Amino acid sequence: MRSALRVIGAVCVKDLRLALTERVFLVIGVIIPVNFLFLFSLFALTGGEAPIAVVMQGQGPLARQFVSSLEHAHSFQVHVMSTADAERQLQAGRIVGVLTVPGGFDDDLRAGRRIELPVEVNNLQVDFTNDIRRAVPLAITSFYAQAFPDQVVVQAREVDIQAGDTGYIPYLAVSIVVAGMFVEGLLQSVVLTAREYEESTIKELELSPASRWAVALGKVAAGLVLTAAAAAIVTAVVVFVVGVHPVHPLEVMLYGVLMMVPAVALGVLVGTLLKRRQAAIPLALGSFLPLFFLSGPFGPPNWGGTAVISLVSPLTYAIALFQHAFHGYLTAQTPLAVDVAVLVGFAVAAVVAATAVLRRGMMA
Incomplete structure (x- = not known):
């Protein structure tokens, strides 16, 4: 030995x-x-969230609350800008999509009228495109549940297995x-x-x-x-x-x-x-x-x-x-x-x- x-x-x-x-x-x-x-x-830093532009034609509190829902959807990098700037950024390939919050957003919501949110997507990259397709409807649902809790009676409740993300x-x-x-x-x-x-x-x-x-x-x-x-x-x-x-x-x-x-x-x-x-x-x-x-x-x-x-x-x-x-x-x-x-x-x-x-x- x-x-x-x-x-x-x-x-x-x-x-x-x-x-x-x-x-x-x-x-x-x-x-x-x-x-x-x-x-x-x-x-990871550049590919985790899809960069999108939000054009705020409506400036009411509900419109701002909706944009906050987008920011907390864990899927977007939200940049608020004008229509012209958004189009330039989209054509230059710096953002993946442009979402427009129409004027009268708050009034139409309170009156119960149908609202359409135009979303222009550069579907060159399928991962980012699918992120937008999934996360925009989810953000709308989350926003509506918070803004009108009496009208959305079914909500998800997350239970985490781990102590933290x-x-x-x-x-x-x-x-x-x-x-x-x-x-x-x-x-x-x-x-x-x-x-x-x-x-x-x-x-x-x-x-x-x-x-x-x-x-x-x-x-x-x-x-x-x-x-x-x-x-x-x-x-x-x-x-x-x-x-x-x-x-x-x-x-x-x-x-x-x-x-x-x-x-x-x-x-x-x-x-x-x-x-x-x-x-x-x-x-x-x-x-x-x-x-x-x-x-x-x-x-x-x-x-x-x-x-x-x-x-x-x-x-x-x-x-x-x-x-x-x-x-x-x-x-x-x-x-x-x-x-x-x-x-x-x-x-x-x-x-x-x-x-x-x-x-x-x-x-x-």
Whole structure:
């Protein structure tokens, strides 16, 4: 045991020293998840609500109350402007639709007369178009129920399962933390392992009496150290820049280790099989991206059509665990203990597979 620990430590130190000469990949491992966070955050900020113009021909209190209902419909970015300005903005593509509140809106409502609200829609983008088609009638119903409660006797009463709403960016930022840990562990171990074969330094390990299991565990340990450093940077960006603070900080560290182990071990596996960085790096990145998108980074995978496929991805369980660590709720259908057990199983299987392939490659 003492000899094995010395081998693990020696291999770990050797790989860490080697990693310092590959500074580009150290930086890339941090840049990729931070770029993901930036780009997806821009998508969330600009794509969550449809920008519309409201032309106020009627200026009464009921007309203003109706516009307030539009603003609180969670579907629109409402901009009140003149007819001419609204048309210019619509033609320029800066807004999706123009809703006109006609003159005499208040008087017609109080008299019980039929009112038509013209809505001009640029239906170039179907998501925004459907938002307007759904949310305008809903806003009208909500407004009418508030303005004339005696006439609308059927109203919806919302009962929330969670204590509070989670914004799109806070949810997405937690998924990016998981992505950062995974891609950093994968890249670092792929580069270090493949470089051993490219520079033939693997022969020194082949000729040594060191246990092949100890060599593999040493490489995993080095990958964990490098990945933990990069993960700490990405997590700090999410906590201190984005402002998403974990409800259970200790869980973040525990689940982080569980996530990094299979990522690093898979990197050792791929690097050993391909033995060339030019082949291993594209494969690692190419396999990570579809795995990430299938694992529920934007919402629980069981809400979409990828639930079955996502079950084979360790990222699915890691995202669910990290959402609990940061937000205090579970996004998966499985209990917390099952998610932990599955992630441990992924970690053990990945280490065993990486060790077996490395051992066979060193003996060949």
